[in-house]
Amino acid sequence: MTRRYTPGAFGASHRRPPAATVSVAPVPCQDTMRTVTVDCAHGTTTLTIAEHPSGVQIAGQAAAVIAVQRHFAEEGCACTAELRRRYGVAP
Numbered sequence: 001m002t003r004r005y006t007p008g009a010f011g012a013s014h015r016r017p018p019a020a021t022v023s024v025a026p027v028p029c030q031d032t033m034r035t036v037t038v039d040c041a042h043g044t045t046t047l048t049i050a051e052h053p054s055g056v057q058i059a060g061q062a063a064a065v066i067a068v069q070r071h072f073a074e075e076g077c078a079c080t081a082e083l084r085r086r087y088g089v090a091p
């Protein structure tokens with residue numbers, strides 16, 4: 001988790017921070033691993049998914065749901081509202 005938000009950083013005309021984003025990327029030189037990152041002005045949550053033949057397969061959308069849930073739990077900010085709606089994450 002990386003914190004980089006500073007109060008007032010968005011200025012009076014931008015009271016609401018930009019919406020959080022989610023991205024999925026392969027891990028270099030690791031064919032069976034990928035990272036899911038949820039990023040907003042308050043912090044970054046990174047989840048590393050490692051696939052194994054005897055493990056549970058986690059589809060891209062399920063991985064995004066987990067990452068959005070974790071980010072919301074860690075940051076507790078409203079930046080993930082759109083992502084939570086998109087992926088059906090409560091509340």
Ligand SMILES: [Zn+2]
Pocket residue numbers: 017020040041042043075077078079080
């Ligand atoms: Zn945020």
